[in-house]
Amino acid sequence: MKDFMKRLVQVVVTILILVGLSYLFREGDPEKEVKPSKTSTNSLEIYYFDVGNADSTLIRYQDYNVLIDAGNTVDGVKLVPYLKELGIDHFDTVIATHAHEDHIGGMSRVVYNFPITHFYMPNHSSTWKSYDNLMKALEKQNVTLETPSIDQTFDLGDLHFTILWIGDSEDYNENSIVLKLNFLNTSYLFMADATGDVERQILEKDLSCDVIKIGHHGSKYSSVAPFLETVQPKYAVISVGKDNEYHYPHQVVLDKLEYLHVEVYRTDIHHTIHLTSNGEDITFDFIETDLNG
Ligand SMILES: [Zn+2]
Structure with missing residues (x-):
């Protein structure tokens, strides 16, 4: 009996060590615990994260969380813990x-x-290593890649989303999912890397909005x-890296926005741009985050 107890203790200790090791070596940051979402508010919040010359935007309202893009590979290392700090514990989309x-x-x-719950992406493979990593991650985590269609809508409470564009081209920028969000009396456009060609093709859609992500x-x-001129935004957000090699944002774009009296916020100047709206008014504040890997 004593031997049996000894063996039992050995088996339990071995299992505990193995569980501990697998926890240590899993992807991500094991020391950071996932906190529950913060208390729901009735305000919409949008974070245009400062991830340098890249893109990542978080939309949250009540207990709904939507993420558009996740920056460069190095940015993800900082972005994931930051999302957890904000209390994000899941994504609806x-x-x-x-x-x-x-x-x-x-x-x-x-x-x-x-x-x-839902993972949307154009159905077009890529030779980028990060694309490969993403496909592996989706498979391992049992997340289905869904390819939405143009004019497809989805609702999360008072958030009404419309896919204005998605392409299937050799030019990945032209595939960019362009998204419109309507929240009560306010609206938002998220252009990703859509080109002028895409912009011309969606001119007939309802493009009016308060805030455009350029x-x-x-x-x-x-x-x-x-x-x-069709969009006539009040505010424009530009996600751009400081002193980037492409010289974004180009002066001609800034000139057009100035001509149209659009207030411009840039992640290279304002860092993470945090928008809050009650569905009528929109306010901005800026967070000095360090998410740019
Ligand atoms: Zn880009």
Whole structure:
């Protein structure tokens, strides 16, 4: 009996060590516990994260969380713990707008660390290593890649989303999922890296909005005049890296926005741009985050 007890203790200790080791070596940051979502508020919050010359945007309202893109691979290392600090414990919808590193680099880490109900992405493979990593992560975590169609809508409480564009082209930027959010009397456009060609093709849609996230980090090949004139935004957000090699945002885009009296916020100047709305008014504040890997 004494021997049996000794063996039992040995078996239990071995199991505990193995469980501990597997926990230590899993993907992500094991020391950070997932906290429950913060108390629900009736305000919409949008975080345009400062991930340098890349994209990542969080939309949260009550207990609904939506993530659009996850920055570069190095950004994901900082982004995931930051999302947990904000109290994010799941995503209702995650959108990988297109298969470029600066949008999906950090995405596999997101997939490993949060339960995801819907994962939307264009159905177009890529040779990027981060694309490979993302596909592996989705498979391991049993998350289905869904490819939405143009004009598809989805609702999360008072948040009404419409997919304005998704492509299937050799030019990944042209595949960018373009999203519109309507929240009570306010509306928001998320352009990802959509080109001027895409902007011209969606001109007939309801593009009016209060806040636009400018296409392709402020590139002059996006934000064409007829498009901006149709959108008539009050505010524009540009996700862009400081002193980046492409010289984004291009002056011609800034000039057009100034001409249209649009108030511009840039992640290279304002860092993480945090928007709050009660469905009528929109306010901005800025957070000095260090998410740029
Ligand atoms: Zn990009």
